[in-house]
Amino acid sequence: MYKENKRPKLNLKTTPLEFILNAISLCLIILSVVYLIVEWPSLPNQVPMHFNGVGEADGWGSKWTVWVLIFIGSLLWVGMLILSRFPHVFNYLTEITDENAEFQYKNAKLMMTLVNTIIIVNFTYLSYQIVQVAKxxxxxxxxxxxxxxxxxxxxxxxxxxxxxxRVK
Incomplete structure (x- = not known):
């Protein structure tokens, strides 16, 4: 049995799926930046920054605030990418032992990578839609x-x- 600070530290390689998901996320972040640069001259000075429960714009701000969404998304992506490299510090629903550590760490690392990609997909969609509504x-x-x-x-x-x- 290991306490959190006594858990085994394994050197897990990035799997091909994790690599692909991280590459997709990075490409989406870059795509968002390029899209915003291309659309920037045609954006009005006020863009939607808040949407109500049915998806209608109900709060507006300076067009410069669109960059905040891309910045937050990028910061989140980098932070979660770094954090996923240290699965031994995560909270787990089961006790981590020598026998289950590799599976639990790989499972948690893949989950973090997939959640990261889902968040970036949503941020990319939001950035696109903000520009579309503004125009x-x-x-x-x-x-x-x-x-x-x-x-x-x-x-x-x-x-x-x-x-x-499932795996003890």
Missing amino acids: GLSNGLGTWNMLIFILVLLGTIFTFMFRSL
Whole structure:
């Protein structure tokens, strides 16, 4: 048995799936930046910065605030990427032992990478939609955006939690 600070520290390699998911996330961040640079001259001075429960814009701000979303998304991505390299410090639903450490760490690391990608996909969509609404090309985010995001995110987390509990 290990206490949190006595858990085995394993040198886990990045799996091909984790590499692909991280590459997708990075490409989406870059795509968001390029898209915003291209659309910048045609953006009005006021852009939507808040949307109500049905996806309609109900708060507006300076067009410069669009960069905040990309900055926060990038910061989150980097932070979660770094954190995923230290799975021995995560909280687990089961006790970490020599026998289950490798599986539990790999499971948690993949979950973090997938959650990171889901968040970046959503941030990319939000950045795109903010520009579309600001330019009058869209009415809002749509009714289902936030619900789908939350369900996919929670579904992913619960799936990995279930996997973690299955293996003792």
